[in-house]
Amino acid sequence: MSAAVDIETRTSGLGKAALIGAAVALVLSVSLFVGARYGLLLLIGLGFGVVLEGFRFGFAGPWRAMIVRREPGGVLAHLLSIGLVAVVAIPLLATNGEELLGARAPVGFAMIAGAFVFGACMQLVMGCGSGTLINAGSGNPVSLVALPVFAIGSFAGAYHLLWWTGLGALPVIALQGTSGALLTVAALALVAGLLVWLGAPGKRAIPRRYVIAAVLLAALALANFAVAGQPWGVVYGLGLWAAKGAQALGADVTASSFWGTSGNIDRLQNTLLTDVTSLTNIGLIGGAFLVASWRGGLGKGMPDLPARAWIATVIAGFLLGYSSRLAFGCNVGAFFSGISTGSLHGWVWFASAFAGTYYGIKLRPILGLEGRK
Numbered sequence: 356m357s358a359a360v361d362i363e364t365r366t367s368g369l370g371k372a373a374l375i376g377a378a379v380a381l382v383l384s385v386s387l388f389v390g391a392r393y394g395l396l397l398l399i400g401l402g403f404g405v406v407l408e409g410f411r412f413g414f415a416g417p418w419r420a421m422i423v424r425r426e427p428g429g430v431l432a433h434l435l436s437i438g439l440v441a442v443v444a445i446p447l448l449a450t451n452g453e454e455l456l457g458a459r460a461p462v463g464f465a466m467i468a469g470a471f472v473f474g475a476c477m478q479l480v481m482g483c484g485s486g487t488l489i490n491a492g493s494g495n496p497v498s499l500v501a502l503p504v505f506a507i508g509s510f511a512g513a514y515h516l517l518w519w520t521g522l523g524a525l526p527v528i529a530l531q532g533t534s535g536a537l538l539t540v541a542a543l544a545l546v547a548g549l550l551v552w553l554g555a556p557g558k559r560a561i562p563r564r565y566v567i568a569a570v571l572l573a574a575l576a577l578a579n580f581a582v583a584g585q586p587w588g589v590v591y592g593l594g595l596w597a598a599k600g601a602q603a604l605g606a607d608v609t610a611s612s613f614w615g616t617s618g619n620i621d622r623l624q625n626t627l628l629t630d631v632t633s634l635t636n637i638g639l640i641g642g643a644f645l646v647a648s649w650r651g652g653l654g655k656g657m658p659d660l661p662a663r664a665w666i667a668t669v670i671a672g673f674l675l676g677y678s679s680r681l682a683f684g685c686n687v688g689a690f691f692s693g694i695s696t697g698s699l700h701g702w703v704w705f706a707s708a709f710a711g712t713y714y715g716i717k718l719r720p721i722l723g724l725e726g727r728k
Contacts, residue, residue: 445695
């Protein structure tokens with residue numbers, strides 16, 4: 356018996372060593388053949404994936420916990436992480452405006468509606484942009500179905516973006532410099548206080564693992580900001596994947612006013628390994644795969660869902676991509692990175708998407724997405 360256990364332990368150890376070796380080899384290969392900067396971005400993406408999957412820290416679940424059980428800990432951790440990034444990123448943008456870009460966008464009708472739809476749909480598939488990537492990487496069947504149509508939706512939303520923004524929008528409004536960072540932190544503290552007040556007695560604290568995850572996520576987001584020259588994002592990369600697929604099938608995607616800009620044409624012509632958002636997206640999937648494989652939990656069984664639930668998953672996945680493009684980002688690109696770089700649209704996105712989340716939770720049992728026991 357002890358010999359068998361010893362062999363099993365060695366096999367498990369070899370498997371874990373192989374996982375680490377494969378990740379290191381991938382990062383080194385990208386660094387060697389594309390450039391050290393891109394290898395570092397892939398490594399940062401892997402870090403995002405390891406933290407989110409390793410600490411089971413996402414966005415859709417904590418928002419659901421706040422609405423359904425009045426447990427604010429997860430959302431409080433989001434606000435903590437955003438605040439840590441904001442105190443560094445907003446002043447940096449003021450002094451390094453030529454080298455760094457913020458996640459700043461206008462508030463408009465399409466943006467507000469897009470955030471609302473996104474909030475609802477992320478509850479239907481139980482994953483936002485990063486969550487869908489993480490869940491797909493860990494073998495979740497629902498996310499594996501949702502991810503490809505999410506990418507197609509992001510591509511389509513970008514294709515139509517200028518028409519939607521033409522319906523009306525305010526100029527970009529952003530807080531600047533040290534004062535902007537302090538105002539952002541104060542606003543985050545006010546929202547945190549409101550969530551604590553609304554929380555159920557005995558459930559108002561942030562779990563320790565969420566605090567650790569929030570700090571690590573902030574560190575990775577700042578590293579991404581410094582290396583990429585722009586905040587952490589998700590949606591653009593997914594749309595680019597679909598655009599490249601459409602182009603490979605013979606479509607002239609550059610006929611679009613969005614995909615036809617010089618910067619997007621360059622990205623369509625170059626490898627995905629030189630697109631900063633694609634690299635961190637790949638890293639998210641890879642990091643989640645590493646953690647799930649390490650735990651031995653990869654390849655979850657197919658959930659027992661009715662046909663209407665799978666149809667809803669496909670439609671919701673597409674709408675996640677489409678609506679997030681209209682809203683200028685998902686929980687990462689608009690909420691996390693928007694607020695942490697001073698953009699007003701991040702706050703409006705938060706309020707609108709949170710409202711959508713409430714209705715998405717209500718839709719889940721109607722669409723058969725709660726599963727069968």
